[in-house]
Amino acid sequence: MAHSYLNSLFFVPIVVVAAPAFSADYLTIPEAQALIFDKAAVFTERPTLLSGDAKDQIKKLSGVRQRQDNQPIWKVEKDGQFLGWFFVDDVVGKHEYITYAVGVSPQGEVLGLEVLSYRETHGGEVREVSWRSQFHGKTLKDPFKLDEDVSNISGATLSCRNLLDGVKRLLVIHQLFLTQSA
Amino acid sequence: MGKSTLHRFNLVALSLATLGLSQTALAGEDLFGYVKGAEAMPKDAMELYQKVTFRNDKGQGTYRGINYETELEYGMSDKFAVSGSAKFMSLDTSGLIIDGYLPKEKEIGFKASGLELGASYMFLSPAKDDIGLSMTTSLDYDWVDTHSGQDKDTLSLELGLQTQKYMLEGELIWVGNLGMESTYADRAPLNNLPEDFDWPTDPEMEIELKLGTGLSYRFAPNWFISAEVLYETEFETEVGQERWSFFAGPSIHYGSADWWATLTWLPQLSGGGEQYEGQKDTGLHLIEKTEQEVRLKVAFNF
Numbered sequence: 440m441a442h443s444y445l446n447s448l449f450f451v452p453i454v455v456v457a458a459p460a461f462s463a464d465y466l467t468i469p470e471a472q473a474l475i476f477d478k479a480a481v482f483t484e485r486p487t488l489l490s491g492d493a494k495d496q497i498k499k500l501s502g503v504r505q506r507q508d509n510q511p512i513w514k515v516e517k518d519g520q521f522l523g524w525f526f527v528d529d530v531v532g533k534h535e536y537i538t539y540a541v542g543v544s545p546q547g548e549v550l551g552l553e554v555l556s557y558r559e560t561h562g563g564e565v566r567e568v569s570w571r572s573q574f575h576g577k578t579l580k581d582p583f584k585l586d587e588d589v590s591n592i593s594g595a596t597l598s599c600r601n602l603l604d605g606v607k608r609l610l611v612i613h614q615l616f617l618t619q620s621a
Numbered sequence: 622m623g624k625s626t627l628h629r630f631n632l633v634a635l636s637l638a639t640l641g642l643s644q645t646a647l648a649g650e651d652l653f654g655y656v657k658g659a660e661a662m663p664k665d666a667m668e669l670y671q672k673v674t675f676r677n678d679k680g681q682g683t684y685r686g687i688n689y690e691t692e693l694e695y696g697m698s699d700k701f702a703v704s705g706s707a708k709f710m711s712l713d714t715s716g717l718i719i720d721g722y723l724p725k726e727k728e729i730g731f732k733a734s735g736l737e738l739g740a741s742y743m744f745l746s747p748a749k750d751d752i753g754l755s756m757t758t759s760l761d762y763d764w765v766d767t768h769s770g771q772d773k774d775t776l777s778l779e780l781g782l783q784t785q786k787y788m789l790e791g792e793l794i795w796v797g798n799l800g801m802e803s804t805y806a807d808r809a810p811l812n813n814l815p816e817d818f819d820w821p822t823d824p825e826m827e828i829e830l831k832l833g834t835g836l837s838y839r840f841a842p843n844w845f846i847s848a849e850v851l852y853e854t855e856f857e858t859e860v861g862q863e864r865w866s867f868f869a870g871p872s873i874h875y876g877s878a879d880w881w882a883t884l885t886w887l888p889q890l891s892g893g894g895e896q897y898e899g900q901k902d903t904g905l906h907l908i909e910k911t912e913q914e915v916r917l918k919v920a921f922n923f
Contacts, residue, residue, distance in 0.1 A: 600748050
């Protein structure tokens with residue numbers, strides 16, 4: 440029977456045909472800050488520790504879990520003028536977490552979205568301007584439905600949905616905890 | 622291959638004639654060894670799978686079978702995929718003769734044993750809709766009996782429905798499966814059989830029903846742990862319900878952007894129907910099934 444097991448080696452050559460896929464850390468936090476706001480803007484870190492009750496509130500209003508207790512947030516100013524808030528967040532991808540950054544205006548409007556790291560088989564298009572620009576101007580009044588106000592990317596539906604839900608969750612955090620903080 | 626080349630050619634021709642109805646595995650990533658999810662692979666994506674299933678122990682003597690399947694799947698659209706696979710097997714059986722099923726001790730080192738063609742269609746996306754729903758169909762032609770290693774032409778058409786639900790943003794995944802397989806089988810005659818040994822060579826028809834469910838949890842980035850339960854029962858021309866079995870077992874899965882692998886242990890928990898003479902464990906079906914199976918799947922994305 441031993442030679443039967445050796446025959447399994449017949450299939451080993453298929454390992455050499457693995458194809459490259461999307462897998463990269465694309466941006467640092469300072470690079471994302473400069474892209475969404477301005478190189479000259481001043482970013483003041485405001486670590487936000489969320490209690491259990493706060494996380495429950497976030498889930499109730501956004502429809503998704505707030506997994507992290509500590510949400511990285513920066514207050515953004517330029518020449519003494521308050522420009523808004525800069526968030527860094529992780530959402531669940533198919534295999535790994537997707538790290539992204541969102542800029543939010545003082546009024547709770549999305550100013551921009553940048554993908555810092557994406558390591559999934561399909562869906563590298565989440566980094567393309569044409570897809571990310573669909574988030575510009577989004578507020579909590581929008582439906583936040585995939586293929587309704589943001590298009591789906593085939594093969595990466597879970598990633599797209601979780602990014603969409605993640606942005607909505609950050610807008611809820613803004614509404615609950617940041618509107619009085621400026 | 623005990624049947625004539627012409628006869629086999631006719632079966633292959635029939636297979637090709639009904640090609641429009643076939644499918645093997647379901648698109649994308651298998652978190653489980655046996656039950657399948659409902660997600661489709663995107664248009665123009667391609668995946669190469671290698672599956673190895675080790676079937677071990679019929680409760681008496683030695684029985685070790687290894688089934689190999691190399692499969693290529695291609696996304697024709699964002700919802701529809703086609704696949705084709707080549708099957709091979711190894712077998713080592715001794716110290717056990719089963720009237721009507723296992724006529725001789727047999728040792729097969731490595732042998733091509735069958736071909737399968739398939740298609741899958743996703744009706745609802747598990748990541749976008751409340752619940753995912755897909756349908757699969759496959760057409761399978763084998764020329765070696767996977768149980769005995771003897772020559773046997775088998776043509777099977779399988780239809781399946783898969784449901785899938787994402788929970789906790791995709792960290793927890795539930796799947797449910799329903800399947801039905803219709804099989805036409807024709808054994809080659811055998812010489813030097815024991816006296817009064819039953820080895821029918823008239824064509825047989827079998828219908829198999831499969832129900833399965835599984836739950837998978839992503840406990841760390843890239844890593845999933847899963848459990849699945851499978852119920853299979855088969856009805857045959859002459860004996861009615863020939864067999865039934867419950868299987869359940871765990872899987873460990875690693876998935877990355879380029880490739881994934883799943884290792885599954887699936888013991889038979891209980892079973893019934895036909896039993897062989899002298900079978901000690903009467904709570905299992907051990908004629909066409911074994912006490913346990915171990916399956917490894919490895920796949921690469923293009």
